[in-house]
Amino acid sequence: xxxxxxxxxxxxxxxxxxxxxxxxxxxxxxxxxxxxxxxxxxxxxxxxxxxxxxxxxxxxxxxxxxxxxxxxxxxxxxxxxxxxxxxxxxxxxxxxxxxxxxxxxxxxxxxxxxxxxxxxxxxxxxxxxxxxxxxxxxxxxxxxxxxxxxxxxxxxxxxxxxxxxxxxxxxxxxxxxxxxxxxxxxxxxxxxxxxxxxxxxxxxxxxxxxxxxxxxxxxxxxxxxxxxxxxxxxxxxxxxxxxxxxxxxxxxxxxxxxxxxxxxxxxxxxx
Amino acid sequence: xxxxxxxxxxxxxxxxxxxxxxxxxxxxxxxxxxxxxxxxxxxxxxxxxxxxxxxxxxxxxxxxxxxxxxxxxxxxxxxxxxxxxxxxxxxxxxxxxxxxxxxxxxxxxxxxxxxxxxxxxxxxxxxxxxxxxxxxxxxxxxxxxxxxxxxxxxxxxxxxxxxxxxxxxxxxxxxxxxxxxxxxxxxx
Numbered sequence: 001x002x003x004x005x006x007x008x009x010x011x012x013x014x015x016x017x018x019x020x021x022x023x024x025x026x027x028x029x030x031x032x033x034x035x036x037x038x039x040x041x042x043x044x045x046x047x048x049x050x051x052x053x054x055x056x057x058x059x060x061x062x063x064x065x066x067x068x069x070x071x072x073x074x075x076x077x078x079x080x081x082x083x084x085x086x087x088x089x090x091x092x093x094x095x096x097x098x099x100x101x102x103x104x105x106x107x108x109x110x111x112x113x114x115x116x117x118x119x120x121x122x123x124x125x126x127x128x129x130x131x132x133x134x135x136x137x138x139x140x141x142x143x144x145x146x147x148x149x150x151x152x153x154x155x156x157x158x159x160x161x162x163x164x165x166x167x168x169x170x171x172x173x174x175x176x177x178x179x180x181x182x183x184x185x186x187x188x189x190x191x192x193x194x195x196x197x198x199x200x201x202x203x204x205x206x207x208x209x210x211x212x213x214x215x216x217x218x219x220x221x222x223x224x225x226x227x228x229x230x231x232x233x234x235x236x237x238x239x240x241x242x243x244x245x246x247x248x249x250x251x252x253x254x255x256x257x258x259x260x261x262x263x264x265x266x267x268x269x270x271x
Numbered sequence: 272x273x274x275x276x277x278x279x280x281x282x283x284x285x286x287x288x289x290x291x292x293x294x295x296x297x298x299x300x301x302x303x304x305x306x307x308x309x310x311x312x313x314x315x316x317x318x319x320x321x322x323x324x325x326x327x328x329x330x331x332x333x334x335x336x337x338x339x340x341x342x343x344x345x346x347x348x349x350x351x352x353x354x355x356x357x358x359x360x361x362x363x364x365x366x367x368x369x370x371x372x373x374x375x376x377x378x379x380x381x382x383x384x385x386x387x388x389x390x391x392x393x394x395x396x397x398x399x400x401x402x403x404x405x406x407x408x409x410x411x412x413x414x415x416x417x418x419x420x421x422x423x424x425x426x427x428x429x430x431x432x433x434x435x436x437x438x439x440x441x442x443x444x445x446x447x448x449x450x451x452x453x454x455x456x457x458x459x
Binding site: 067071087258261 | 307310311313314315316318319321323324356363418451454455456
């Protein structure tokens with residue numbers, strides 16, 4: 001009898017293991033086409049809820065399509081819509097959106113007053129736009145104070161600051177910086193009240209579940225950058241609606257009065 | 272007696288294991304449904320032909336136009352020639368465009384966006400309109416996204432538009448910076 005019970009237990013565990021832990025990843029081959037768009041789907045491996053988060057392999061719709069050739073000199077984002085199905089609390093999904101910079105590099109001339117303190121011969125000056133390729137060799141910096149001997153030593157892309165040396169201590173001057181800039185973009189999370197029929201607006205907490213790999217990318221002229229968007233819902237999170245929608249928006253950082261942004265719709269279907 | 276007790280214990284164990292199998296299996300079965308991510312290769316791209324509006328010094332309680340002539344269009348309804356800017360959908364999908372405003376920024380006395388057409392101290396209201404509308408059917412710009420274009424065709428649908436700004440009263444003479452945002456997204 002004891003042997004029989006042991007057999008039952010072993011068989012039960014084996015059954016549990018087979019049913020609960022089979023995993024597969026299917027990544028269909030995508031052939032780009034403009035006229036008949038084809039869905040690209042990845043399937044994530046099933047997960048035992050006790051196993052914790054599941055991480056997908058980022059997958060992208062690489063394309064040399066006619067559309068991308070036509071839009072070479074424009075800013076664009078692809079895809080327009082991403083659908084996540086069979087999602088659940090504790091799961092994690094990753095997808096790369098593609099952001100393209102159709103702009104050329106732009107020459108910049110900026111002037112600013114700089115006061116140096118006693119014994120101060122170096123310091124940082126901020127520029128308004130990202131320095132092309134972070135390359136300081138292309139920066140021309142001049143001062144109206146003849147006693148300055150300015151040299152650019154380094155560039156910090158995070159603060160868009162140039163570190164300069166050669167300032168005359170305890171003096172005032174106007175510094176002119178000539179440089180070439182690339183284009184800075186933003187990528188951010190957004191909730192819209194425009195949703196598909198049957199969908200709900202994203203839960204308030206969803207903004208904490210969406211992780212944007214790089215929210216302020218700087219792109220070279222004509223560069224297309226992949227930016228990973230992660231949906232990571234904690235295991236203990238309560239998602240009130242089965243189907244909901246959030247957006248990610250991308251656009252150029254601009255100082256103009258009218259600004260444009262491109263919104264990718266994300267439709268999430270929970271189990 | 273001991274033998275019977277052991278049999279009862281074993282029978283209980285068997286029952287428990289069987290119950291466990293039936294209870295637990297459905298939970299694991301749920302996890303076998305795959306998470307899927309699906310996307311269609313589609314591109315979003317738009318331009319707006321005029322993106323600046325420099326007004327210079329402005330007076331209180333006065334309306335300023337962002338239109339082809341810089342004044343209120345004479346035609347009713349507006350025709351395309353009255354409009355200042357053109358929104359173009361360069362992308363590959365039928366799309367909608369939403370618009371929203373922001374409160375102004377300034378060193379002092381920044382203007383807040385008024386949304387009902389009666390701007391008070393340090394308030395302004397902005398209205399927008401498209402070809403085919405007129406002065407009375409223009410819409411107030413708000414801080415929330417509102418649709419300005421429904422179903423603009425891909426490659427290349429266009430729509431022309433204009434704005435006006437009504438000032439309130441001012442408590443400071445600061446330079447004011449305002450932003451209007453256009454947001455394009457796939458039509459559903």
